[in-house]
Amino acid sequence: MGKPSGFLETDRQPGVKLPVDERIKHFNEFESNVSDSVLEEQASRCMDCGVPSCHAYGCGVKNRIPDWNDLIYKGHWKRALALLHSTNNFPEFTGRVCPATCEASCTLSINRRPVTIRQIEKQIAERGWKEGWIQPQPAEFKTGKRVAVIGSGPAGLAAAQQLVRKGHNVTVFEKDDRIGGMLRYGIPDYKIDRSVLDRRLNQLIEEGVSFETQVDAGIDVSAMYLSRSFDAVVICVGAQIPRNLVIPGRGLNGVHFAMPFLTQQNKRNAGDTIPENEAITAQGKNVIVIGGGDTGSDCIGTSIRQGAASVTHIYYQDVPPKERALCNPWPEWPTTFSTSSSQEEGCERFWKYQTKEFVGANGNLTGLKVAELDWTRPADGSRGTYTEIPGSEKIIPADLVFISIGFQHCEHGPLLMDLKLELDKRGRVKIDDNQMTCLPGIFAAGDAELGASLVVRAIYSGRQAAAGVHQYLMSERTLKLKENESRDRKSVV
Numbered sequence: 001m002g003k004p005s006g007f008l009e010t011d012r013q014p015g016v017k018l019p020v021d022e023r024i025k026h027f028n029e030f031e032s033n034v035s036d037s038v039l040e041e042q043a044s045r046c047m048d049c050g051v052p053s054c055h056a057y058g059c060g061v062k063n064r065i066p067d068w069n070d071l072i073y074k075g076h077w078k079r080a081l082a083l084l085h086s087t088n089n090f091p092e093f094t095g096r097v098c099p100a101t102c103e104a105s106c107t108l109s110i111n112r113r114p115v116t117i118r119q120i121e122k123q124i125a126e127r128g129w130k131e132g133w134i135q136p137q138p139a140e141f142k143t144g145k146r147v148a149v150i151g152s153g154p155a156g157l158a159a160a161q162q163l164v165r166k167g168h169n170v171t172v173f174e175k176d177d178r179i180g181g182m183l184r185y186g187i188p189d190y191k192i193d194r195s196v197l198d199r200r201l202n203q204l205i206e207e208g209v210s211f212e213t214q215v216d217a218g219i220d221v222s223a224m225y226l227s228r229s230f231d232a233v234v235i236c237v238g239a240q241i242p243r244n245l246v247i248p249g250r251g252l253n254g255v256h257f258a259m260p261f262l263t264q265q266n267k268r269n270a271g272d273t274i275p276e277n278e279a280i281t282a283q284g285k286n287v288i289v290i291g292g293g294d295t296g297s298d299c300i301g302t303s304i305r306q307g308a309a310s311v312t313h314i315y316y317q318d319v320p321p322k323e324r325a326l327c328n329p330w331p332e333w334p335t336t337f338s339t340s341s342s343q344e345e346g347c348e349r350f351w352k353y354q355t356k357e358f359v360g361a362n363g364n365l366t367g368l369k370v371a372e373l374d375w376t377r378p379a380d381g382s383r384g385t386y387t388e389i390p391g392s393e394k395i396i397p398a399d400l401v402f403i404s405i406g407f408q409h410c411e412h413g414p415l416l417m418d419l420k421l422e423l424d425k426r427g428r429v430k431i432d433d434n435q436m437t438c439l440p441g442i443f444a445a446g447d448a449e450l451g452a453s454l455v456v457r458a459i460y461s462g463r464q465a466a467a468g469v470h471q472y473l474m475s476e477r478t479l480k481l482k483e484n485e486s487r488d489r490k491s492v493v
Contacts, residue, residue, distance in 0.1 A: 325381020
């Protein structure tokens with residue numbers, strides 16, 4: 001597998017990022033590819049592991065990483081692409097926005113720098129598009145079955161593509177004005193250019209997927225219409241309800257959730273005009289981002305590109321250790337200190353801050369009252385406990401604050417309520433082993449059943465739901481049920 005001595009002979013070489021002072025001037029992607037020959041050398045670093053944790057543990061879509069690394073090392077790019085597509089519909093997406101949990105579980109990461117798995121995945125896909133290897137794959141035979149997919153994020157798109165290739169007639173309903181969900185409106189353009197999304201959408205359209213935008217399922221089309229007009233429904237509505245910070249001053253002008261801010265900028269980049277009374281802009285303002293994670297980092301990068309006067313990132317947690325703690329062994333994701341590309345671009349980071357109050361005057365935000373925390377960490381490095389340090393309160397000046405402390409669950413709107421779907425204690429849609437809900441023919445995928453998660457896990461969930469739908473539609477029991485329903489309806493008429 002790979003080159004036995006590759007990891008000893010070749011150092012890790014990822015793509016090169018544009019210098020900070022250049023990339024903050026625009027919203028374009030800023031990480032370059034390496035040459036094909038360099039990428040083949042990077043693939044040679046993949047070891048012949050007895051248990052390759054990169055895909056057995058670290059990959060959310062179960063990519064066969066060692067196998068396609070070996071193919072790239074040997075120059076078999078087209079075969080590597082086919083193998084990559086066998087588990088991942090959209091490797092060009094995950095090759096750009098995935099946090100690369102696979103690299104954290106790479107055997108080399110125990111004491112060396114891991115294989116550049118994400119970079120290799122991205123460039124396999126890009127080579128496929130360049131060479132014309134990626135083409136529509138319409139089904140040879142049609143089943144006559146109709147499937148509705150609710151939501152066009154990564155889970156919905158993966159489910160739709162898998163189902164249309166099985167010969168089913170697939171219609172995707174999207175409440176926004178454009179297709180793509182979080183890929184379109186939740187992730188900044190400098191991470192994934194929208195042309196990357198659009199070319200894949202064109203493939204789905206040519207394969208036979210129908211898209212209907214500005215349709216809010218449960219309102220514009222009823223749950224009854226969906227269940228009666230389609231043989232199966234896949235709910236992929238995401239986890240769109242953000243966690244709130246309910247403290248004094250929450251209603252002040254200048255305090256926002258992260259996602260509306262990011263969505264607006266993506267719409268501007270697409271040529272849309274945001275009404276002045278709705279616009280959220282960081283230009284010339286002192287910005288504070290509350291909460292870590294990718295969404296918080298995206299707010300930082302977007303604020304800097306908009307021309308913020310200053311950006312401050314505050315965390316509730318203690319400063320992570322530089323090395324793995326005893327309670328965080330390989331191949332787990334390392335909860336160690338790290339710096340995102342957006343944080344590199346210029347922000348102050350403060351740890352161990354308790355947010356106490358949004359401070360304002362005349363209805364407008366002027367600052368954020370915080371207090372310092374004293375964390376007591378056990379010897380094994382686990383989270384520990386905290387106490388507020390008396391007399392440590394202070395006010396950080398702010399014109400704009402973004403709350404980015406995660407998401408709760410999907411919206412429990414008319415669609416879920418009318419269908420009377422069962423939810424778990426965290427508000428997620430309950431599913432069985434085939435991802436079917438408590439209602440026959442109604443399935444759920446992505447963040448609707450996972451809770452807020454990664455793009456790669458959403459793709460896997462969409463693929464699994466599609467497999468469940470296909471099995472359901474093609475089973476003799478289902479066919480008989482549909483025949484009986486049809487006879488019953490005729491007898492009523």
